Amino acid sequence: MANYSQIGVLVARTTNPDFANAVAGAGVESVASTTGLGTQLDDGGTLETVDATAQAATGNPTGEPLWGLQWDMPQIHLPEAHAVTTGSPNVVVGVLDSGISSTHPDLATQIAKDKSTSCLGGMIDTAEAAWNPTTSDHGTHVAGTIAAAINGVGVAGVAPGVKVASVKVVNDDGFIYPEAAVCGFIWAAEHGMQITNNSYFIDPWEFNCRNDARQRPVWQAVQRAIRYSQNKGVLNIASAGNSNVNLQHKFIDSGSPNDGSFPVEDRTITGACVDLPAEAPGVVTVSAVGPTQQKSYYSSYGQGVVEVTAPGGDTRFRTGGSPSTLSDAILSTTFNTVTKTNGWGYKQGTSMSGPHAAGVAALALSAHPNMQPAALASFLQRTADALPCPAGVYNPVPKLAGFEATCSGGARNSFYGAGEVNAYNVVK
Numbered sequence: 001m002a003n004y005s006q007i008g009v010l011v012a013r014t015t016n017p018d019f020a021n022a023v024a025g026a027g028v029e030s031v032a033s034t035t036g037l038g039t040q041l042d043d044g045g046t047l048e049t050v051d052a053t054a055q056a057a058t059g060n061p062t063g064e065p066l067w068g069l070q071w072d073m074p075q076i077h078l079p080e081a082h083a084v085t086t087g088s089p090n091v092v093v094g095v096l097d098s099g100i101s102s103t104h105p106d107l108a109t110q111i112a113k114d115k116s117t118s119c120l121g122g123m124i125d126t127a128e129a130a131w132n133p134t135t136s137d138h139g140t141h142v143a144g145t146i147a148a149a150i151n152g153v154g155v156a157g158v159a160p161g162v163k164v165a166s167v168k169v170v171n172d173d174g175f176i177y178p179e180a181a182v183c184g185f186i187w188a189a190e191h192g193m194q195i196t197n198n199s200y201f202i203d204p205w206e207f208n209c210r211n212d213a214r215q216r217p218v219w220q221a222v223q224r225a226i227r228y229s230q231n232k233g234v235l236n237i238a239s240a241g242n243s244n245v246n247l248q249h250k251f252i253d254s255g256s257p258n259d260g261s262f263p264v265e266d267r268t269i270t271g272a273c274v275d276l277p278a279e280a281p282g283v284v285t286v287s288a289v290g291p292t293q294q295k296s297y298y299s300s301y302g303q304g305v306v307e308v309t310a311p312g313g314d315t316r317f318r319t320g321g322s323p324s325t326l327s328d329a330i331l332s333t334t335f336n337t338v339t340k341t342n343g344w345g346y347k348q349g350t351s352m353s354g355p356h357a358a359g360v361a362a363l364a365l366s367a368h369p370n371m372q373p374a375a376l377a378s379f380l381q382r383t384a385d386a387l388p389c390p391a392g393v394y395n396p397v398p399k400l401a402g403f404e405a406t407c408s409g410g411a412r413n414s415f416y417g418a419g420e421v422n423a424y425n426v427v428k
């Protein structure tokens with residue numbers, strides 16, 4: 001049992017099917033079972049593994065052995081930023097994900113071990129093995145983008161001077177349950193993290209939550225946990241998702257899901273039924289672009305939902321549909337969960353764009369240490385490079401049906417929010 005009295009949430013494990021009826025009333029506002037409410041990571045998997053030969057550390061990201069493959073980093077002006085700062089070790093970014101490999105040569109020095117934990121089942125387990133990866137290296141890849149060391153080995157992260165903490169919320173089957181997310185947000189808030197990265201997407205649409213009073217308290221608990229963390233000084237960064245859908249569903253228009261997959265006509269969205277954490281107030285939601293700085297074919301979007309964009313990779317755009325351009329994905333740290341070996345490899349997704357924004361936020365906070373979450377969120381947007389809407393219907397992969405999307409808005413628009421994060425603008 002976990003008691004989050006801070007937000008009035010109690011998580012209990014039971015095999016009693018009548019548990020909810022047994023405890024309802026007597027001061028209990030609402031009771032919900034989270035069984036079946038897990039959400040899977042939307043993750044492309046490792047596309048290719050790359051070997052790195054060690055070179056002498058230089059303190060300059062462009063000297064890293066694999067720098068030449070990191071197209072994403074010049075795109076966000078990283079070399080110019082690192083000439084000013086690589087970040088402060090006082091800044092800790094919580095990686096709410098599938099764990100971080102603590103033996104990885106590019107990460108071992110970068111992890112705040114005393115702030116790392118597993119939150120699986122909503123229960124804290126701070127043993128190192130508990131917050132290392134088991135069946136997915138998604139979190140290891142994310143952590144490398146944020147903070148891989150400048151050490152003459154492998155790649156450089158966006159903010160190698162800061163620390164990352166592993167907060168494991170993805171279980172061995174690849175699911176994120178609400179109780180793990182609640183645990184993760186509260187852990188981050190109470191262990192001095194100023195930023196969290198959330199490269200996952202809880203989408204209660206699928207569960208028709210608006211019609212189901214038994215599920216609503218689950219999402220309320222997650223929202224309370226997010227709000228609590230913000231009040232404790234945490235900026236939460238979230239991926240927009242990889243479904244190429246318009247998340248602006250509160251204002252239904254003809255551009256909203258038109259593929260028949262959602263019942264648009266009778267949807268009434270209430271505050272208790274939003275896509276989490278991307279749509280929670282105060283969360284910085286990140287869409288993805290590829291090497292051409294245009295929306296990645298898979299990236300979800302939405303005016304008023306997406307605040308900024310960042311590189312997430314796009315392996316289909318330049319080939320008009322064929323997934324052949326691996327080097328157009330994002331290169332970062334990996335961990336082979338079968339052979340238990342560390343390495344470097346490509347992945348793509350908004351899971352990869354979010355951590356670029358989290359890294360830039362960490363640099364911003366290093367340069368401006370007292371910035372509060374709301375100010376930091378608006379600073380990230382104010383310093384971003386505006387990207388214009390493509391005209392007409394955007395169709396990056398004409399050989400594949402289903403990737404059309406229409407951008408709306410001006411300098412601030414539904415594809416890119418305020419624009420692409422700029423690491424130099426936040427530290428100069």
Ligand SMILES: [Ca+2]
Nearest residue numbers: 149151153155
């Ligand atoms: Ca490195």
Ligand SMILES: [Ca+2]
Nearest residue numbers: 278283285305
């Ligand atoms: Ca948002």
